[in-house]
Every structure is written in structure tokens, then in C-alpha cells.
Amino acid sequence: MGISLFQKSLRDMISGMRSNRNNEEKYIQKTMEDIKKELKSTDMKVKTVALQKLTYLNMLGFDMSWAAFHVVEVMSTPKLLHKVVGYQAAAQSFNESTDVMLLVTNLIKKDLISTNPTERSIGLDCLSNIVTLDLARDLIADVYGLLSSSSAPCRKRSALVLYCCFLKYPDALRPCFKGLVEHLEDNEQSVVCSVVSVLCELVIRHPHNYLEMAPLFYRLLLSSTNNWMTMKLLKIFGALTPLEPRLTKKIAEPLKGIMQQTMAKSLLFECITTVCSGMTANEDIVEMALGHLKDFVLDSDPNLKYLGFKALEQFVRHIPQSVLRFGNAALMCLSTADPTIRSSALRVISGLVSKKDLKEVVVRILDHVPAADTAYRNELSDVVLKICRREKYALVSDFSWYLNVLVELARVPGSTHGKEIAFQITDIACRVEAMREDAVQAVRTLLIDPSVVEMAGEGGSIAEVLEATAWITGEYASCVEHPKETIESLLQPGILKLPCRVQAMYVQAILKVFVHVSNDLLCEDDDDNNDGGGGEEGEEDVEIDKNAVVGELSDLITAHVGQYACSPDPEVVERMSQLKAVLSLRTGDQASDGPTYRRLHSIISQELLPMSGKAQRKVPRPEDLEVVTPIMEEFYDEDVDGTAAEHEVGDGEAADGPEAERAAQFRSADAAQALTEATDEQRRHAQEHAKNQLKEHRQRHGIFYLAGEDKEAEGGAVDGDDGSAGLPEQSANSETGSADGALAGQQGGGMDSAYSKMRKKKSRHRKKSAVVEVRRDEDDGMAADSPVKQARNALDVNPLAPLESGEGLPEVEAYPTHYGAGEGGIPTYDAAPTTAMAAGPEADLIGDAAPREAKRGKEKRRRRKHKSRKHQQEDAGAEAAAE
């Protein structure tokens, strides 16, 4: 009991906090320690007071989750006074992660079935605040039971608590729903009201599910005398009418009645909201709502004004024509002090503006800029930029005017829209050819104004505008009227304070302007179709003067461009050096300078056209483009792949490239024919070519061939005999050829023409790869198992080997067309050769996984062969060395 005597009451603690304002934290820390001690007390009164104090501190933001168990202790006391404090603390501090939640379930259950109305109500209140899925599941039956209690306040409360439970435990909604709806006919109006509130929340969440209840809501709307309930019902109809337009007709009359009669602004506003959410098709009611809305907008009460504009925003979205009359009111509101109203009014304006009144509206918006604070200024700029850019400048009819607006916006102090302004100026200059002169004129004011450069130097997004300015001046140098002035302004010392990116753009612009002017002046005789402009100063004068003008400009640039030399940015320095180099080309003699500048001019004068980011999509896809086919196959697919192969090999033997390419082309065409039609004559022809080709190759690359190889290789090529050992490359080729030939021999005919075409193509692949093969094998730079190598090996069939009549070539792909999922995504080359051979013929016909197997088999063999070949080569090399 001792502690109780000295315990600070809630009032003491609050007074203490108020009197210790300077070191409140310390005081609270001490109080917290006391509370911790007091909570451990066995005296319920002490504990309760401590808990109450803790709840107060928790309200101020101090943690009390550690005291959850004490809360439950206090909650479970029989005395109502203590209990209330406990429930209060629980309602405030418990959440889903509170571990003692399980203990609460029974406590609340007891309260819900209690006969004491206060206990029931504090139980329900507490439950509504702390409900979790578990609590809802365990207690929903009791709450639902209270819905049929004899006490109206209890019914009312339980209806609302049911809603809280539904939120956590949606499954409960279905079984409880019927009982809930029954209470729409409750004798007590307040119970009906709370059930309507619950239904309103439910309908807003999922309006589809409640369409059938519309007649019920309609009856209630007609009979309702309570404004709160009417508002809820109107909200329900606001959610339902977009889904069921026929409802509009039905509720139009009652709505009109309410709008005419009611004095309550909130109800009136709810009616307006309902109209604009789904009844915009009904002109009568829209007209009436807009009539009331006018009062809202023109009202001096900022709340009504704000809400008026909010509703207008909705109307603008649906029926902008009907709202046009509010345009002026919205523009008037731009000068109000309330940022929320202003933003809303701006949104209304931007929805209402049309092509006709764009100029006026923009001017009126911009009128507010000087008096506005930075945030508002940016908001105003933003609106102007967005309105004008909308639908590819659909509203802008006078671009010359708009360019000046953009320049004006760029000068707005503290603007954050530099990027957008820069984009739009560049965009317009690029796209609208007729506007380029205006664009250059418009940006000139920015360019020559040192204060702008200074402003940009101090930060802010205007630097981005200057970047665009420099670009436009350089790119459209033909429109520059005063080159000297322009170059001077491009060389301002203030520019050094700008970001390096912008500096680089300035240097480049100088180059472009200078080259253009020089070209105009010095090359006039040759090019009468000059854009003029640039050469103004010296145009009609004698040559000497022209030369002097150029010289003057050149000296001017040379004198100043050095300022960039110390730039930390390599880009700036590089462009500066480039500029200097161009200047040094000048000899002072027009006869020699003229062609130089003409050539330079032709480099920079090519127009850069705007390119849509989606442009690539518009290019029709070539029919023969195979995106899915692995890239290496394409490598062989090209008709001129001789060159591709050369590049791929990259061993520097480019000398024989064109010849090999031509030969390959020639040969492949023939081989293809030979393989498909295989007449004797053609076969002979093919063989002859092959021989010639081989001979040629041997002559050129004799160093790679071993002595005595010649003859046998020829023999191998002719009869497809793979018995000739000791001939590394050729034997390899011929063996594959015969193997494939054997494979092909097993295949039946009956192939359609498309198929044979395909095979022609394939055979071409093989043919060419064989050519490459000759050199490939010496190429040790590539790993034996690299995909390129493997693919190549897979294809090195001897195409020169004649086929028997009716014999087809097997389909061999460099890679499977797609890596089947069943194969682990990436082709592996380990399949046993035997199965591959067996699968071969059949596979060719179905053209599925099996050919891959076959190929893999071959792959493996090839690899082995490659190794042995290598060995052989080495041996041969050793022999040769020994000789």
C-alpha cells in the first residue's frame, strides 16, 4: 500500500510534464521507470493508474508494447473502472503483432455476452480497434448475435463492429450478410443508418456485388429523413450508376428533389458528386448540379470554393463542353492565396483550354508568374508546358509565339522545367522546318543575355535550356543573322561556370557557325543556292572583305577559345582542339580555303532529323529474317558469308578473301544443284570445280599442305573415300561427306519442293563451311569446343561427293532451331554416336529433336577427329622439320 500513497496520479504526471517543459524528456524517462515499477505492484489500483499514465505517454508517441501483459491483467479485473482503463490501453496499443492477443479473446467474449450494456459497449469498442483475423474468427458469432439484441445502441454498434471484422475476415461477410441487410428495416432509425454506413463501405469496395440491392437502396433513399443516411445512400448510388446506367433515370427525380429542398451544403455536394460520378449523360440533372456548383465556386468560403473546383475537375473529365462557362472563374482563382484551390483551378483550366483560347489562357496564366512564389511559379510553368505539348502540340497554332513563351518560361527564376523547355524548343525546331528561323531568333535572346548565363551558372535547370540553345544555334547556323555577335556570345566567359556538357555544346556550336559562315562567304561563287543569312556582312563586297570577315571571326575565336583549355572535361577539351584544328586550316587564300570550308560544311550541314523512339517498330520485318534461329546459323546463311567467315576467323589473311568468297559463291550454287538434282553432267561439273578450287587453294596455301597430299586429297574428293589416312583436312572433309552421304542414302523421297529448297540452303551452308574449314583447322586461336568451332565441324560435309540418284542429304543444323526445354536449355554434345546414326533418317523426316541427336553424335566424332588431326599435323610438322 506504501507505493499507492506516493504514486503520482495521471493529473500529477501531466502537471509535472507541463512544469518540466525544458527537460521533459528526462522527466518522462523518470516517470517511465516509476510506471515500470508500479505496474509490477499487486495493488490493482496502483497498476491501473500506472497503466493510465502509460497510455497517456503512448498517445504522445512512447512505446508501450512491452506492457502488453499488464494491459491484459488490468482488462481482466472485475471492476468496471479498472477494466475501462485496460480496454482503453488495449485499444490504443495492441496490434497484430501483440503476442498476448490470445488472452484477450475470452475477455472480450465474456463482455459481449454480458448483460451490462456498458460492458458490452466497451467490449465492442475495444474489438473494433484491435480486431485481427483470429479475433474476428473467434468472436464474429457473438458480434452477430448482438445484432439481434433488444437494445438499439447495441445493435447499432454491433453492425459497425461487424464491418471491422469483415475487413480482417472477409469470409464472414457471406453468412452474416442476410442478417445485416434485414436490419435495413429496423424500427430504430439509427440502426438503419449504421447498417447503411456499413453497406456503403462495402459497396464502394465492390460495387458489382451489390447491384441487385439497388431497389432496396432506392426505397430507403425515398424514405430517408436523416441527412447522414441520405449522403451514404447517394454515395452508394454514385458507385452503382457507372455500372448500371438505367439507375440514372430512376434516381434523377429524387436527386432533383433533394437538391431543391436541402439546406445542407454537405448533402448538396454529395448530390453533385453523385451526378458527376455516373450521371453525366442526363442533361437536366447535370445542368442543375452545375447551377449549384456555380454557387460553390463563387462562394467566399474557401472550403466550398475548393470543393466546387474538385467537382469541376470531375466534370471536365467527362463533359468538358458543359463546364466551359467556368473557365473564367477558374482563371480568376489563380490569384487566391490557397495553393490547394489554385492547383485544382489549374487542373480545371488545363482541361478546358481549347485551340481558340490557348493564347489568352496562357497569357493569363503567365500573368501570375511574377507575383508567385517559387513552387507556384513552377506549377504554373508546368501547366503551360503540359497544355501546349498535349497531343503533339495539338492546341498550338502559332509556334512562333509559343517559342517566345518557352523562352520566357526559361527565364522564370528558380524554374525546374529546364529539361522540358529544352526538349520542346529542340523538338519544335527539328520538326517544324518553317519555325527554325524563329527558333534561332527566339533562343538568340537567351544566348546573348549575360544575365541568363549567370543565372544558369548559379545552378537551376536553365543550363539545360542553354544547351538546347547552343545546339539550335549551331545546327541551324544558316538562320543566324549576326554571326559575329553570335560567336561572341558563344564565347562569353560566364559559360565556364556551366556544366561541362553545356560547354561542349557551346564549343561545337562555335565550330558549326564559323564553318557555315566561312562557307557562305568563301564558296558563294560555286554555290548560289546558299541559305543567305550568314554571309550578310560581306555578301555584296569584294572578295578581300569576305576573307577579312572570316579572318576576323577566326581571330576572335582563336583569342577566346583558349579559355576552355583548362576544362576538366575531356569532351570540352577535345572539341576545343578540334575547333582550333579547323581554324588552323585557314590559309587566308580564298582559292584554297573555299574548297576546305565547303568540304567541312558538307560534313556539318547534313540535317539531323527527329527520330521517334518507336521508329524501329515501323520498319517492316523482312520475310526472310529469322529472329529465332541462332545467330551462328545466320553466319553461314548469308550468300556472301565468305567475307563474314573471314571476319570471324580474323587471322589477318584477308588477301584471299574476295577470291575465296567468289569461289565459294560459285561453288555453292553448283553444289546445291548437284545435291538436289544430281545429274551426271552437273556432278561432273561440280567435281571439276572442286578440283580447280582445291588446286587453287593448294597453290596459295601450299605451306599448310603436306607433301604428297595433293593427289590423295583429290582422290578423296572425287570418290568420297575416307580411307586416305594422313591427310588431315581433306580426309576429315571427305569422311564426313561420305558419312552424311550414307545417312542421306537411308532417307526416302517424297519431299515437297519447300523441303528441297530448305535442303538446298542447308547444303549451301555445308559447302561453304567446308571452304572455311580448310583454313579453320589451322586456326588454333579458337578453343576446340567453342560453339563456332563445333558448328563449323558439324557442317563440314564434303559437298563435292556425288550422291546416288534419289539420295538426299540429311538435314543438319548448326544449332537446334530452339533449345528445347527437355534438353536443359543448352544443347549438349554428348549423345552416343550410334543412337544418333540410328535416329538420323527418321529424324530428318520429322525434323524434330532427333536430328539434333544425330548432329550431336557427329559433333562428337568431329571433335575427336579434330584432336587426332591436330596430332597428325603436329607429327607431320615434326617430320617436315626433321627432313
Added chain:
Amino acid sequence: MIEFILLVNRQGKVRLTRWYTTTSQKERAKITRQIVSQITHRGSKLCNVLEWQDKKIIYRKYASLYFIAGVSGYENELSILEALHHFVESLDKYFGNVCELDLIYNFHKAYFVLDEVFLGGVLLETSANVMEKKLEAQERMMDAAKAGLIDS
């Protein structure tokens, strides 16, 4: 629905809070800080609605206290203002010419009134008369309970 109700004074000291959605203590402190700093800087002639994230913050100043409600986007601003006013009237009737100090020292009682007006984020009792009677009954019962407590 109403997601939370906040009572703060001009200095931004919290006098009463009630959260109708699950929010952690940390989040609550953060939201309170942000909202209070915005509202206390608004001039008296500005409108009483703020758009904040996906919610609407509706507030009204009574004497030195701001009554703030954070509500879902679809709520009717004017009806919330009326509901807040209704709450203030109920407090006024319960305490008899309520002032900030009443709420500070009797925060638990203020909670009773709050729970009678709003439940689970929805306006519970709309009639001022019913409210008054109920609060009187509550007060009497609490007194009785207190007396009983002291007796024991």
C-alpha cells in the same frame, strides 16, 4: 471511412489520437509529424482540406486545438467537417465549455466521447440529443463505479 483522428494544439502537441486502421507506432509518429507540420503552417483563410498521399486530410481549428481527420478519398469533405463539429459539440456538452486543459487532464474521458461518436472509422451516433443523454448516463455510471471503488 475515417482512418484516423488527431487532436493537436498549435505547437503540434498531440492531445488525442485514434487510429482505425492497422498502423505501427513508428508509422503513426511519422504520419502525425508530417501532417501536423503541414497543417499548423496553413493560414486561417485557406480551405480545410489537404490532399495527402491517397488520403484526404480534413481539419478544423477550434480555439487552440486542431481537430484532424484522415479519410479515404471517396469521403465527403463537408460531411466529415460536420462530423468533427459534432464531436466537438459532444465534448463541449460533456465537459461543459470544453478547453484544451480539459482534454489534457481527462484524456480518458475524451476517449469515451470519441468512441461514442465514431466507431471503426464510421460515424456512430448522429443525433446530438441522444449523444448528450448517453454521455450523461455514462458519467453517472462512472461516478457510481468510482464511489464503489473507493468504498471497497
